[in-house]
Amino acid sequence: MKLKKFDSINVLPFIDVLLVLLTIILMTSTFITKGLIPVSLPSAKSTSNLKIDKKLVIVINKKGEFFCNNNLVNSKNMKNHILKFKKETQVYIKSDKNARFDSFVQVLDILKSNDFQNISIVTKK
Helix, strand or coil: CCCCCCCCCCCHHHHHHHHHHHHHHHHHHCCCCCCCCCCCCCECCCCCCCCCCCCEEEEECCCCCEEECCEEECCCCHHHHHCCCCCCCCEEEEECCCCCHHHHHHHHHHHHHCCCCCEEECCEC
């Protein structure tokens, strides 16, 4: 039996397989969460670019829920969670612009009453 020589390679099946794999990857990537808490930050003209070292990041979303380093914390346990950190720790507060101001003041009160001095409020330009 004599084998035929191929003058060219048919790449159409290869392209079909790649397109199917690409669609599967794109479909599954939309369902992967990023682990970020959606917060609409208020704007400020005097905003400087901060390098957040993730020591203590407190987030207040528009529902008034508190997150400490991406962990949901209720207002009663907020103080206990904050006291786990040293007083010299840099604290970043991200408050949604639609959150109640009372929630923001509550966090500041806990921080100031426990002698935290390195407090930054995160905004967007």
